Amino acid sequence: MISISKLLCDLDAEGDGLRYDAAADSGKPQITDEKQRRPVVVWNATRRCNLYCSHCYAAAETVPAAGEFSTTEAKAFLDQLADYGAPVVLFSGGEPLVREDLVELVAYAADRGLRPVLSSNGTLVTREKARALRDAGLQYAGISVDGLPERNDRFRGKDGAFDAAVRGIENCLEVGLKTGLRYTITEANAADLEGVVDLLVDVGLDRFCFYHLDYGGRGAEIVDADLSPRKKRDAVERLCELTLEYHDRGEEIETLLVGNYADAAFLVEYARERFGEERARVVYEHLERNGGDPTGERIADVDYAGNVHPTQFWQGYSLGNVRDRPFGEIWEDESNHLLRALRNREDHLTGKCASCRYQSICRGASRLRALATTGELFAPDPQCYLSDEEVRGENPIVGSAAD
Numbered sequence: 529m530i531s532i533s534k535l536l537c538d539l540d541a542e543g544d545g546l547r548y549d550a551a552a553d554s555g556k557p558q559i560t561d562e563k564q565r566r567p568v569v570v571w572n573a574t575r576r577c578n579l580y581c582s583h584c585y586a587a588a589e590t591v592p593a594a595g596e597f598s599t600t601e602a603k604a605f606l607d608q609l610a611d612y613g614a615p616v617v618l619f620s621g622g623e624p625l626v627r628e629d630l631v632e633l634v635a636y637a638a639d640r641g642l643r644p645v646l647s648s649n650g651t652l653v654t655r656e657k658a659r660a661l662r663d664a665g666l667q668y669a670g671i672s673v674d675g676l677p678e679r680n681d682r683f684r685g686k687d688g689a690f691d692a693a694v695r696g697i698e699n700c701l702e703v704g705l706k707t708g709l710r711y712t713i714t715e716a717n718a719a720d721l722e723g724v725v726d727l728l729v730d731v732g733l734d735r736f737c738f739y740h741l742d743y744g745g746r747g748a749e750i751v752d753a754d755l756s757p758r759k760k761r762d763a764v765e766r767l768c769e770l771t772l773e774y775h776d777r778g779e780e781i782e783t784l785l786v787g788n789y790a791d792a793a794f795l796v797e798y799a800r801e802r803f804g805e806e807r808a809r810v811v812y813e814h815l816e817r818n819g820g821d822p823t824g825e826r827i828a829d830v831d832y833a834g835n836v837h838p839t840q841f842w843q844g845y846s847l848g849n850v851r852d853r854p855f856g857e858i859w860e861d862e863s864n865h866l867l868r869a870l871r872n873r874e875d876h877l878t879g880k881c882a883s884c885r886y887q888s889i890c891r892g893a894s895r896l897r898a899l900a901t902t903g904e905l906f907a908p909d910p911q912c913y914l915s916d917e918e919v920r921g922e923n924p925i926v927g928s929a930a931d
Contacts, residue, residue, distance in 0.1 A: 529737070530818065532768055532783040532792050535811045536799060537775045541782050567615040567828040567859065569609055569646075570840040572629070573602070575832045577623040579649055580685035582675075589622075591751035594729055595833040599629045603636050605830070610640035610855035614828075617642045620840065622832070623651040631660045646670065647710070650696030651689055658696075659703045667820025672710040681813060683717060694731060703731050707783075708735030713763055714753045714857065720831050721763060725770050729779055738767055740787035740911065743900035744841035744858060751900065757913035764791055768798055784809070787841075789893040790820045790912045793886035796919060812925040820891030822872030828859060838870060842896050869905065870895065874905040884919045 552854070576591035586648045597605060609617055617637050620712045624630055625648055627693055629638045637644040644662065650671035674683045677690040699705040709728045713721065728736055755763065764785065771783040774834035785791040800808035819826065822839075829840040836847040838859045845868060862868040867918035869876055881892040892898075893909035 530785040530789070530795065530815070532771045532785060532795070533775065533781060534770060535795055535814055536768060536803075539775070539780055539782060566613045566615060567822075567826050568618065568853070569614045570618045570827070570829045571605070572622060572829065572831045572840070572843075573624045574622040574627050575622055576626050577649070578625065578626060578651060578686075579651075579689060580861055581683060589705050593832060597832070597834065599632065601851075602629070602633050604896070605834070605855070606633065606637050606640055608850060608855040610637075610642050610858070614855075615643060616645060617746050618645050618647055620647040623649055623652065625657065631657075631664045632662055634666050635664035637845055643667050648672070648696070649684065649689070650693035653696030653699050655699040655702060658699045662703050662705045666705065668706045668708065669707050671697050671700070672708045672712070673697075673727065674712055676719040676723045676727070679717045679720055680877075686858070694727075697731055706735075707733060708737055710737045710739060712739040712741055713755065713760075715755055716753055716757075718755060718759065718763060721766065722770065724770070725767075725774075725781075729774065729781070734780060735782045735784070737784045737786055738764075740785075740791075740894075741842040742787050742839075742894055744843060753910050754911065757911055760788070760911060761794065764794055765798065768795070779863050787894065788909070788911055789890040790909065791906050791913055792818070792889040793884075793914055793918065793924075794818065796886070809925050815889040819888070819894050820887075821895075823866050825893060828855075830855065838867065839896070840929065864904075866891065873906065877908075878904070878906050880906040880912070880916075880919050881906075881908045884914075885921050885924050886914070886919070887897040898931070 531541060534541060535545065561813060574596055575589060577590060606617065619634065620629065624646060627633070634644045644666050645668040646666055653669070653671070671692050671693055673690065674680050678691040681687050697707055697709070709724070712722050716802065725736060734803050740760070743751055748752070767783060771781060776779050796808050796812050796815070799811040820864060825840040825841070827839050829837040829843065830850060831843055833838065834850045836846060836850060836855060837843050838847065845862055848861070850858070872893070874887065876890045881887065884890065892906070893912060895905055896906040897909050897911055899905050
């Protein structure tokens with residue numbers, strides 16, 4: 529994740545230590561006091577979902593899937609994460625709220641010292657359920673809204689999904705559960721970007737996660753619906769402007785970009801043009817500490833059947849199964865050629881990525897998008913929207929930590 533609000537507005541957030549090793553400079557309680565040494569783990573607790581979204585990376589279905597963890601197996605898995613030292617477990621799906629034992633598992637994770645957070649479509653979040661999750665120790669709920677009513681409902685395959693998601697958000701806020709809005713942009717809903725940002729302010733949210741489409745699960749079936757690189761850049765620039773506009777009006781919205789580390793390079797360029805070289809230097813140095821695309825290193829995924837993946841979007845490839853070996857043992861095993869290559873990608877990147885001056889803060893962005901569109905793991909990400917002039921040249925910040 530890349531925080532526009534941190535980099536452009538100096539807005540403190542609880543993830544400053546986790547992302548930028550900047551806990552000491554933040555005025556907010558931190559998830560961790562130092563940059564993460566273990567991955568955040570996304571757990572697809574179920575493949576079942578009450579909706580059928582066109583971009584679902586997990587290819588969720590409306591019926592249960594064979595092989596899902598029992599409650600006992602799920603707790604054993606959470607023990608593995610706690611023993612390994614994972615800082616965060618993200619309960620995802622499918623729709624995790626279809627699991628009757630979700631509250632019990634959240635409480636178990638919290639008791640084991642994991643930070644439990646939730647990714648949900650929001651439609652099943654009643655006030656009672658929100659209260660139960662809060663009391664169990666849930667620290668955050670991210671609820672997806674992919675456009676205003678008509679487009680969101682078409683995206684999610686069900687009339688009324690928008691209204692139900694907004695009710696879910698309101699229920700979380702009413703019981704004091706920290707909540708954010710998640711939005712994945714495509715050609716189908718790009719026109720709703722400003723309306724979605726206005727919505728989150730209207731309902732009282734202060735956190736917005738802007739996702740780029742990654743080409744996994746059903747997302748791989750709608751590659752043609754992705755924005756062109758030019759339109760992607762325009763959308764990111766507009767989100768920067770909206771963040772600054774709201775910040776100037778006293779609305780402290782935490783705005784995060786997810787899924788395309790060309791955004792990191794763009795933010796340096798944007799900061800230089802808007803605020804000058806010194807601000808660009810600060811942005812660059814934060815992003816160097818962030819470390820670029822985290823796939824296979826700072827993010828991991830475990831699916832409903834226990835298969836470990838380099839990221840939640842890359843479920844077509846398994847590194848191993850936690851029913852056979854502990855998660856930590858799988859994650860540390862660099863005899864796996866893909867894992868080893870991802871962690872040493874600078875040695876393998878080709879094309880403009882190989883010589884890009886922003887390589888240290890991007891690291892080639894999405895290897896999955898490159899593989900899906902070219903068949904080559906280390907080809908340039910097709911959604912890199914940087915110009916040739918921005919890519920070429922030496923270190924973009926004279927005197928930075930990279931010199």
